[in-house]
Amino acid sequence: MPHDVVIVGAGPVGLMLACELRLAGTAVLVLEDRAEPNAHAPGVALNGGVVELLEMRGLMDACRSDGFEFPMAHFAHLWLNPAQLAARYPYNFAMPHSRLIHHLTERARSLGADLRYEHRVRGVDGSVDLDRVAVRVVGPDGEVTIHARYLVGCDGVNSVVRQAVGVGFVGDEQPFHGTVSDFAVGPDSVLNQHLGAKEYPAGLLAVSPIGPGMVRVMTGEFDVEPPSRDGAPPLAEIQAAVRRLAGVEFTGDEPTWSARWFNVTRVAERYRVGRVFLAGDGAHTHFPLGGQALSTGMDDAVNLGWKLAADLAGHAPDGLLDTYETERRPIAQRACLTVRAQVALLHPLTELREVVAELIRFPDVNEYFVKMVGGTDTLIPLGDDSEGEDVHPLRGRRLPGVASAVRSVPELAEAWSKGRGVLLDLHDEPEDGRLDLTGWTDRVSLVRAKGLSDIDAEAVLLRPDGRVVWAAHRLDDGKGLAEVLLRHFGPPTGVGAAS
Numbered sequence: 001m002p003h004d005v006v007i008v009g010a011g012p013v014g015l016m017l018a019c020e021l022r023l024a025g026t027a028v029l030v031l032e033d034r035a036e037p038n039a040h041a042p043g044v045a046l047n048g049g050v051v052e053l054l055e056m057r058g059l060m061d062a063c064r065s066d067g068f069e070f071p072m073a074h075f076a077h078l079w080l081n082p083a084q085l086a087a088r089y090p091y092n093f094a095m096p097h098s099r100l101i102h103h104l105t106e107r108a109r110s111l112g113a114d115l116r117y118e119h120r121v122r123g124v125d126g127s128v129d130l131d132r133v134a135v136r137v138v139g140p141d142g143e144v145t146i147h148a149r150y151l152v153g154c155d156g157v158n159s160v161v162r163q164a165v166g167v168g169f170v171g172d173e174q175p176f177h178g179t180v181s182d183f184a185v186g187p188d189s190v191l192n193q194h195l196g197a198k199e200y201p202a203g204l205l206a207v208s209p210i211g212p213g214m215v216r217v218m219t220g221e222f223d224v225e226p227p228s229r230d231g232a233p234p235l236a237e238i239q240a241a242v243r244r245l246a247g248v249e250f251t252g253d254e255p256t257w258s259a260r261w262f263n264v265t266r267v268a269e270r271y272r273v274g275r276v277f278l279a280g281d282g283a284h285t286h287f288p289l290g291g292q293a294l295s296t297g298m299d300d301a302v303n304l305g306w307k308l309a310a311d312l313a314g315h316a317p318d319g320l321l322d323t324y325e326t327e328r329r330p331i332a333q334r335a336c337l338t339v340r341a342q343v344a345l346l347h348p349l350t351e352l353r354e355v356v357a358e359l360i361r362f363p364d365v366n367e368y369f370v371k372m373v374g375g376t377d378t379l380i381p382l383g384d385d386s387e388g389e390d391v392h393p394l395r396g397r398r399l400p401g402v403a404s405a406v407r408s409v410p411e412l413a414e415a416w417s418k419g420r421g422v423l424l425d426l427h428d429e430p431e432d433g434r435l436d437l438t439g440w441t442d443r444v445s446l447v448r449a450k451g452l453s454d455i456d457a458e459a460v461l462l463r464p465d466g467r468v469v470w471a472a473h474r475l476d477d478g479k480g481l482a483e484v485l486l487r488h489f490g491p492p493t494g495v496g497a498a499s
């Protein structure tokens with residue numbers, strides 16, 4: 001018997017996808033090369049877009065004791081003011097990604113995902129267009145072939161899955177590279193005086209606390225060749241980079257962990273080949289600035305999970321699985337564009353930086369950039385967009401303020417904890433039957449949430465990924481709901497049998 005869904009890679013994106021599938025009751029097997037969950041993931045912060053998704057799924061509570069909210073955001077290290085957006089903007093959260101991986105691992109396990117470590121995927125055999133995919137895996141018992149109805153490559157930048165199905169990774173590398181490394185520091189370490197991120201004529205230096213007596217040092221230099229492209233950079237190389245950048249001499253022991261990074265921007269040519277999908281860094285990569293790489297990847301997982309589950313449950317509308325690529329690939333392309341623009345502004349020789357710094361003082365520009373770098377401005381193309389004034393401006397977006405409403409509206413938390421769609425009734429008076437979900441109550445919950453946020457709508461239909469697909473300014477405009485339910489959630493149950 002084939003597995004329903006096999007995910008390659010237990011990084012944050014693969015684990016999030018495993019959780020999404022389990023919410024809907026889909027059987028899932030995760031194959032991970034490492035012997036155990038990654039304890040040295042390079043990231044140290046979650047942007048608002050990631051926080052929003054974790055809030056939606058009730059995962060932020062577990063993370064809270066491992067980090068702290070920080071009311072700051074930047075565009076190319078030009079500081080923005082998220083506080084101006086008040087409650088509509090989810091906060092950023094400082095937390096080592098190893099802890100995010102830990103919490104997602106726990107959640108995936110508790111939901112019943114089958115996680116297998118020391119299982120390296122080597123390739124995909126035969127056709128990916130028949131009723132199953134054959135995955136070649138090397139594990140503790142040697143090489144085996146595992147069959148899956150769907151295979152998802154969440155296996156990072158060098159994705160074996162992407163290469164196995166012959167999908168190009170289109171883009172380039174630009175001359176900006178550096179190191180990332182962890183150091184144990186005493187109270188007298190000079191690194192403590194350089195906490196934060198700062199630009200210098202040659203590039204940038206960032207020093208972030210990652211735990212008691214531990215800091216993560218990230219160096220980045222423009223227009224010079226890296227001393228090496230392979231292996232972990234040793235202490236002497238990191239010291240030299242810090243000296244060149246900031247003129248600072250620091251002493252100490254070898255880093256407890258270190259890695260190199262390069263300024264590579266690439267997007268997969270396709271996100272789907274037959275029964276094989278790509279998500280996260282395996283589908284898109286850019287310089288790690290502002291957390292957009294992770295938020296784009298986590299959003300991939302949340303977009304794909306409910307669609308695969310619907311297909312396997314037999315109620316997906318025609319073409320639903322193809323919407324994964326049409327909805328998500330443009331978001332990755334935009335993230336690559338906006339991050340490249342930021343890297344260009346970080347270059348010490350650009351005067352444009354000063355001009356943009358002036359623009360950021362305008363509240364509208366500040367809001368625009370805060371949402372961009374937080375990954376919360378994403379508007380997915382729904383493909384069925386009707387032209388004209390009737391299209392509600394929220395369509396294709398997440399609903400501002402709805403993620404945190406999970407804490408105050410238990411019915412919403414309940415619906416999302418099961419990966420269901422939600423029809424929000426926001427009207428002052430209980431609705432009188434105009435919001436008719438007959439035939440879809442097995443997939444969509446009606447939730448009363450009067451006064452939620454300052455949304456100009458009395459009823460809103462959200463998919464399981466939190467995206468608005470229908471909204472009515474007035475309950476009287478309730479027309480069209482049935483067609484949208486059909487288009488996104490598939491045929492109603494029981495209706496065919498009755499007729």
Ligand SMILES: Cc1cc2nc3c(=O)[nH]c(=O)nc-3n(C[C@H](O)[C@H](O)[C@H](O)COP(=O)(O)OP(=O)(O)OC[C@H]3O[C@@H](n4cnc5c(N)ncnc54)[C@H](O)[C@@H]3O)c2cc1C
Binds near residue numbers: 012042045
């Ligand atoms: C230096 C640096 C700093 C960063 N800082 C931040 C930050 O502060 N905030 C932020 O939001 N983002 C940051 N990022 C980006 C973030 O780390 C990535 O976007 C994120 O890790 C992508 O998650 P993923 O699950 O797609 O891939 P990965 O995290 O790369 O996970 C892929 C998993 O697949 C496994 N795997 C690979 N090949 C195979 C195989 N053949 N078989 C089985 N398993 C396999 C790997 O072992 C790994 O566990 C940073 C990135 C870098 C490089």
